[in-house]
Amino acid sequence: MNPTSALFAEPPMMGELRASGALTGTTAQFDTPRGSGLLERTSSFNDWREARTRHGMWQYARSLEGAPLPIASVCAENGDKVRGINFASQDYLSLSMHPGVMEAAMRALRDYGPHSAGSPVLLGNTRMSLALEQAISELLQMDHVVLFPTGWGAAFGALAALVRRDDHVVIDALAHMSLRQGATVATENVVTVKHLNLESLRDALSRIRHQDTANAILVVTEGLFSMDSDSPDLTASQALCNEYNATLLVDVAHDLGAMGPGGTGAIGTQSMLGRVDLVMGSFSKSFASNGGFLATHSMAVKQFVKMFGGTHMFSNALSPVQAAVVLEACSVIASREGDELRESLMRNVGALRGELACEGLRCLGDPSPLVPVLIGPEDVSRLAGRLLFDRSVLVNQVEFPAVPIQASRMRMQVMADHTERQARHAARKLRKAVDDAQSMLQSAPAACPL
Numbered sequence: 001m002n003p004t005s006a007l008f009a010e011p012p013m014m015g016e017l018r019a020s021g022a023l024t025g026t027t028a029q030f031d032t033p034r035g036s037g038l039l040e041r042t043s044s045f046n047d048w049r050e051a052r053t054r055h056g057m058w059q060y061a062r063s064l065e066g067a068p069l070p071i072a073s074v075c076a077e078n079g080d081k082v083r084g085i086n087f088a089s090q091d092y093l094s095l096s097m098h099p100g101v102m103e104a105a106m107r108a109l110r111d112y113g114p115h116s117a118g119s120p121v122l123l124g125n126t127r128m129s130l131a132l133e134q135a136i137s138e139l140l141q142m143d144h145v146v147l148f149p150t151g152w153g154a155a156f157g158a159l160a161a162l163v164r165r166d167d168h169v170v171i172d173a174l175a176h177m178s179l180r181q182g183a184t185v186a187t188e189n190v191v192t193v194k195h196l197n198l199e200s201l202r203d204a205l206s207r208i209r210h211q212d213t214a215n216a217i218l219v220v221t222e223g224l225f226s227m228d229s230d231s232p233d234l235t236a237s238q239a240l241c242n243e244y245n246a247t248l249l250v251d252v253a254h255d256l257g258a259m260g261p262g263g264t265g266a267i268g269t270q271s272m273l274g275r276v277d278l279v280m281g282s283f284s285k286s287f288a289s290n291g292g293f294l295a296t297h298s299m300a301v302k303q304f305v306k307m308f309g310g311t312h313m314f315s316n317a318l319s320p321v322q323a324a325v326v327l328e329a330c331s332v333i334a335s336r337e338g339d340e341l342r343e344s345l346m347r348n349v350g351a352l353r354g355e356l357a358c359e360g361l362r363c364l365g366d367p368s369p370l371v372p373v374l375i376g377p378e379d380v381s382r383l384a385g386r387l388l389f390d391r392s393v394l395v396n397q398v399e400f401p402a403v404p405i406q407a408s409r410m411r412m413q414v415m416a417d418h419t420e421r422q423a424r425h426a427a428r429k430l431r432k433a434v435d436d437a438q439s440m441l442q443s444a445p446a447a448c449p450l
């Protein structure tokens with residue numbers, strides 16, 4: 001056990017743990033509280049969160065005490081500290097401490113200061129942000145790019161700007177919350193289709209077009225789904241959109257930079273560069289910063305989204321440092337060094353998936369920087385996540401609303417700078433944590449020493 005981690009230093013009383021409610025329940029129970037007290041009615045959720053926090057089962061509020069490196073120091077909400085193997089950061093290409101990226105950040109800080117001091121339409125742009133639009137446009141072979149302060153802002157802003165009340169959004173069941181919330185804000189006509197299922201997509205498109213030829217349809221999917229590590233058939237999806245006079249939007253937040261020829265992601269892998277209607281993404285994974293973008297071939301779409309997607313016009317532009325970092329990351333991503341980083345990343349991914357399989361654990365999807373390990377029940381997952389933290393292995397334990405209830409998983413995120421040894425160590429520790437969690441739960445309500 002890590003000496004600085006105290007929560008489970010004493011044998012946890014499983015009866016007490018169970019009685020606290022920390023092992024049961026999901027956020028689904030709390031998202032629509034009733035009552036006239038707008039503020040007061042938030043308290044039942046917080047009571048549950050506090051019970052989980054008291055028992056070290058609230059995995060959401062940990063903080064890094066340094067850079068997101070493969071070995072990292074992390075502080076939990078209660079002050080417990082752990083230094084361990086980090087499979088919980090999404091710096092896929094390990095660019096956050098890359099010398100060229102650091103130098104670009106420091107140069108921008110020196111020349112521009114830290115503040116963009118305005119939205120992009122009100123003097124918030126810099127030479128770097130304009131060059132960044134160009135770099136993304138070249139990477140994706142799309143003519144125009146709009147920048148946003150976050151990937152969330154890009155998803156939400158694109159949908160809010162382009163989709164009108166009478167239009168339709170057809171969205172993959174596992175699409176990211178930013179896309180789903182953007183869709184729901186834009187229209188009530190949101191149809192969810194089965195994950196990656198082209199028949200389900202065709203059915204939805206044909207049903208909508210049968211009833212409504214007057215309004216638009218936006219089909220929304222992702223290049224790489226982060227909770228399942230899988231990708232849609234983009235060629236077939238775009239062809240279906242063309243057939244039914246619909247528009248395709250692909251969110252490439254997780255694959256752009258990290259995968260595909262020259263870092264072009266699933267779109268590049270599937271030879272669809274420049275052939276998808278709308279591409280949006282985030283700089284928060286492989287580009288070592290924050291920010292997001294929408295790419296299009298149409299100047300009219302670009303200008304419309306800038307004006308009517310609130311998150312571009314009414315939110316401060318990327319800071320000069322963020323713009324410079326992403327710009328430098330783009331040039332690494334497109335270079336020979338970028339190829340080598342992707343090779344190293346995928347070697348580590350292969351090693352981790354291989355080790356997890358040897359341990360009898362089930363990884364979902366295809367090889368990508370995201371390795372989701374299916375656990376299932378929330379109680380096993382929460383307890384195993386806490387044990388792993390105590391044993392100095394950092395992973396993201398994921399549950400509803402990010403994934404369905406009873407389909408909890410450990411989402412491991414691999415970086416280029418990980419080693420095969422770290423992969424082996426983490427897989428063994430994960431196996432042991434799951435086994436220990438299961439036997440602790442079975443032995444309840446007796447006291448269970450670690």
Ligand SMILES: Cc1ncc(COP(=O)(O)O)c(C=O)c1O
Pocket residue numbers: 150151152153155176178222226251253254282283284290291292
């Ligand atoms: C698929 C997807 N889209 C959009 C976003 C939002 O990106 P950002 O973190 O830049 O706000 C994320 C981030 O988790 C994501 O996974």
